[in-house]
Amino acid sequence: MSEPPGSSVSQHARHNRALWTTYAAEYAEKAPRQWAAEEITWGIWNIPESRVGVLGEVAGLDAIELGCGTAYFSSWLARRGARPVGVDVTPAQLSTARAMQRRFGIEFPLVEASAEDVPLRDGLFDLALSEYGASIWCDPYRWIPEASRLLRTEGRLIFLCNSSIMMLTGDELGRVGDRLRRDYFGMHRFEWPDDHSVEFHLGYGDWLRVLRANGFVLEELIELQAPPGAVPPLEYIPPGWAERWPSEEIWGARKTAP
Numbered sequence: 175m176s177e178p179p180g181s182s183v184s185q186h187a188r189h190n191r192a193l194w195t196t197y198a199a200e201y202a203e204k205a206p207r208q209w210a211a212e213e214i215t216w217g218i219w220n221i222p223e224s225r226v227g228v229l230g231e232v233a234g235l236d237a238i239e240l241g242c243g244t245a246y247f248s249s250w251l252a253r254r255g256a257r258p259v260g261v262d263v264t265p266a267q268l269s270t271a272r273a274m275q276r277r278f279g280i281e282f283p284l285v286e287a288s289a290e291d292v293p294l295r296d297g298l299f300d301l302a303l304s305e306y307g308a309s310i311w312c313d314p315y316r317w318i319p320e321a322s323r324l325l326r327t328e329g330r331l332i333f334l335c336n337s338s339i340m341m342l343t344g345d346e347l348g349r350v351g352d353r354l355r356r357d358y359f360g361m362h363r364f365e366w367p368d369d370h371s372v373e374f375h376l377g378y379g380d381w382l383r384v385l386r387a388n389g390f391v392l393e394e395l396i397e398l399q400a401p402p403g404a405v406p407p408l409e410y411i412p413p414g415w416a417e418r419w420p421s422e423e424i425w426g427a428r429k430t431a432p
């Protein structure tokens with residue numbers, strides 16, 4: 175696999191990389207359990223893929239995970255016969271991923287780069303995937319074109335992010351409620367005032383437009399509902415909220431134009 179040199183890292187990616195360097199120890203603790211999991215699950219509610227049904231058969235696919243973190247999702251794909259490549263901008267996260275590869279005996283390439291500018295050739299992959307990686311930490315107007323470039327025609331892009339509804343009801347620290355607190359129009363870049371992390375969230379029409387502009391046809395938009403009585407794993411989601419409204423959604427699109 176050839177890796178053209180000189181991929182760039184945007185200002186927000188550099189800032190987020192510094193933050194993720196500080197979060198990495200916490201994620202290293204969770205990684206062995208995630209790598210050991212038998213089942214593929216999605217998002218904070220651990221909804222099984224057997225219920226979601228978005229991935230389909232992955233055996234034999236060349237897959238790229240954009241913002242792979244400790245790369246447990248890629249390990250699940252590898253165990254099912256895919257050939258994953260994990261991309262992440264934070265060396266500390268990749269170092270956990272490497273430790274997990276040794277511990278579990280599952281090896282695949284890991285690339286240190288921003289998912290907004292990946293140093294890999296065009297058209298190498300059948301599946302591009304992101305679960306809370308590029309899907310929220312990268313600017314969609316940069317990473318969706320990259321995902322398209324990296325995919326072969328007929329390749330699929332599948333990503334999980336927070337729902338637009340959730341982002342609209344969040345206060346300045348992201349604590350969600352039952353009222354719209356933010357403007358829908360113009361929703362794009364979010365900088366949180368506590369740690370100044372930078373995330374990106376779009377409205378539905380804007381997601382559709384950026385996908386279509388980059389050769390994708392939308393195939394799935396799956397809004398995940400929290401299981402009844404599930405205890406929210408994050409303090410900014412009140413109990414019961416995600417049973418009424420989607421906190422997360424999975425988008426599935428196919429690249430139809432070369």
Ligand SMILES: C[S@@+](CC[C@H](N)C(=O)[O-])C[C@H]1O[C@@H](n2cnc3c(N)ncnc32)[C@H](O)[C@@H]1O
Nearest residue numbers: 187194241242243262263264267288289306311
């Ligand atoms: C929440 S983790 C996602 C991985 C995993 N699915 C999870 O939920 O733990 C977020 C990852 O995105 C990575 N990230 C943030 N900005 C990035 C960028 N510009 N390019 C690639 N990775 C990025 C961080 O380093 C971090 O490892």
